[in-house]
């Protein structure tokens with residue numbers, strides 16, 4: 001009898017999701033004794049038992065498509081808005097899983113999805129996951145798919161801002177996404193040749209940033225490009241927030257302060273300052289070849305593990321190899337940029353201001 005596997009995409013969408021679905025699906029369908037269904041809109045579709053059959057025709061021609069053909073949501077199994085209340089719907093999900101006679105479930109998502117998938121594994125379900133996120137903050141994988149595409153989009157923005165900043169002799173600040181981490185800002189800032197890069201991992205001092213810009217002015221450079229991660233905070237704010245609890249810290253980090261930073265830099269440097277908040281364009285459109293290859297290799301290897309009836313792992317990319325990592329290891333911790341990361345060294349060695357000294 002054919003084995004039934006379910007697949008879903010959860011959390012913010014990311015380029016590469018469709019090529020991952022395609023890779024898992026084609027590998028399983030190629031094995032003949034598997035049938036694949038896709039639950040719609042993440043864990044919500046699993047809870048409401050809404051799914052489509054993913055046959056070969058359905059999986060055809062989707063490798064170039066951005067977003068997710070299955071839809072996504074940020075709903076969590078144990079905290080789902082239902083009828084105006086937040087409910088723990090884990091039991092309903094477990095019931096649907098068994099009612100459909102699933103052999104297992106593949107969940108594609110970022111840090112939150114890894115945690116939620118682990119919860120479902122603890123509830124007795126066979127679960128495998130793949131790491132996707134433009135933030136690149138999933139632990140135990142060198143990189144998640146979606147990051148490369150987002151970095152390309154953000155780098156192009158930095159490139160384009162150079163010419164207009166130069167024409168008008170302005171400071172231009174580009175805010176990237178990234179949630180609580182700075183990978184996207186660091187990657188695109190360095191690749192785009194930004195003069196200042198501000199990251200959540202390194203609280204900044206506005207005066208240090210202003211001094212770096214004034215130094216450039218003295219050297220005859222009439223414009224400056226600042227790339228700031230949405231979660232970056234000033235040293236003074238970090239001090240206040242350290243006295244608050246963790247949840248408030250995260251919420252505060254995710255409220256944009258870039259317009260205030262611009263006003264402060266304008267005041268400290270006397271130079272006209274403009275802001276570009278890149279937003280959701282970073283998550284849109286077709287995946288880069290790198291993201292297609294990464295999601296394809298993670299997806300095919302995931303399906304190979306499923307064929308061996310191996311469950312309870314996230315497929316990760318480590319040192320050029322695809323490896324399974326137990327879900328309990330990836331559920332929870334966030335992959336921040338380590339203080340000694342080689343890209344931070346490169347930035348400092350070239351005189352890029354990181355806002356701290």
Ligand code: F6P
Pocket residue numbers: 012074110133134135177178179230283
């Ligand atoms: O996790 C991906 C991400 O795009 C973050 O960079 C950003 O902070 C967040 O999602 C935005 O979330 P939402 O799509 O719920 O607005």
